[in-house]
Amino acid sequence: MTTQKRKIISFTKPLRIGFMVILIGFISCKEAKHEKQNSVPAPVKAELKSISINGDSFHYLDIGKGEPVVFVHGTVDDYRVWEAQMYAFAKNHRVIAYSRRFAYPNKQMINDSTDFSVTAHSKDLTAFIQELDVGPVHLVGHSFGAFTSLLTALEHPELLQSLTLGEPPIMSLLQNIPKGEELLNDFVGNVLIPTGEEFAKNNDEKAVELFIGGVLEDSLYFSKAAQKEKDLMLDNTLELRASVTRKNLLPPLACDDIKTVKIPVLLMKGDKSPEVLTAILDELHSCIDHSEFVILSNSSHGLAYENPVEFNKIVLDFINKN
Template sequence: MFRLLVSLAAASCILVEVTAAHADDIKRVSANGTELSYVEVGQGEPVIFVHGGLQDYRMWLAHLPKFAERYRAIAYSRRNHFPNEASPEGTPDGAADAHGEDLAAFVRALGLSKVRVVAHSSGAHTALFFAAAHPEMVVSLTLNEPPATGILAGIPGAADMLKEWGNGMAPAREAFKAGDVKAGIPLFVNAVAGPGGYERRSDADKKMNLDNAASHQADATTKRPRPVFTCDMAKAIVAPTLLSNGERSPKFFHLIVDQLEVCLPNRERIVIAKSSHTVPAEAPDAYDQAVLTFLSKH
């Protein structure tokens, strides 16, 4: 009983620390010609958390206490995401190659040489480009459903699935292109998470989505070619990698992870029950336990 009380007290202190960081201790660092905001808690080996689309560092705040007991847990906001400078004319959310170079610069700016990365969705796509370009900087990767469509080239049936996926995303893209973010956000979320996905989100998550609409407006209007992550690039990533899917996620994401599982030389894969695309938010306890178990082995 005494040990349990001590553990609960320690967890409470860590949670207070995270809340304080959220309110008062957002740090900023110059990296790759821009300023990136981040929070960090805990001590030990560094773990960098990379958020997905329509999100920012706040996506990870509820997760950080569990990791801070053992690691230096660092969650940052990618370029053109809150509270960094943001604009519809800025860097698109889908510019994973550019965000990957930002991640490398961010790691260096913190004075680090090798890190573990835990990443979701477009943040996981970012992490793939980062790891392929800078394998010497990666201890391990944890990737939840990256939209790495380039890896589907030549896969039977993939072209039809990509077309279907594009058609499903078109209403959201058109809304963002027209500047109607209040319509575009629910359309996007329900496309990736299934019907009712947006309605199930908390008010705080909905506000975070609205705060990060600029990068999706940039996605809808950019003339920048979408970066292509290939199987050959994946084969160059030798770091241990944990791939995850939500049980209820669109088949599109499962097919991408199928191919990553084929191409990555050192990988494990899990499927988290009763969750869709945004696994860390929909099944946080199961997700965090799976990631912590993976980190402890590698």
């Protein structure tokens, strides 16, 4: 499917259009008590590598042997958020986790014409897989990274063996949901606008705190996080800042476009995730009639970060049978 063939869907109000582009992303590991309850083996020590893609340098980890699994992170994230997955998956697979454009420690140049869109990130992901010559891969994406992964599957299905999507922010699907407009307005007013206001005051830490609190529906999450997790988030504020000021970052996919996906698909949402995200995933499930659908227990939008043991088991089982 080419981009030109897609139906163009847009919301009518300018404010809605401007803020629907926020890319729901990140969340680091839970506090120490939660980590103890969901303990995983210690992460594998691996050399951080770099590769030139579309004229820029991208950093990634590459460990293990077997069928390749590529992890794609969300906003306010980088390759480091997949630590709890790297060891478990590398026992029987080649595991690759990369930092998307603008994420730590990449150093892409920024100017007024910089493209932060999902489409640009999908082009990077496509080139990344092709340059490493590892396809077809099992692609595992979270949030913004899940949207990036879905678009890659639509444009280049030959590069994928399976697709796992964790709560991608496909905002255009909200118009198919009775409460869609209300859910979007609530998210814009309660999360995105306050986040943008703090960025306008150059208060990056407060902006990230409000955003993370909103997508997790836990206003105290950031304040309770260990300094290591806070630093990781603050290392990756660039894309979030752009998302509250730029338009047209999210391709307006229609259900008919998404139905063209033929590879095995696993859809995952958290049992405590915000309704705006779970409603989108429910609609996505109806668009891909052959998709598998799971609800991750004891988790909000963080998914793999909040319940790594269950996440790893579910996704590994899915990958191993496909």
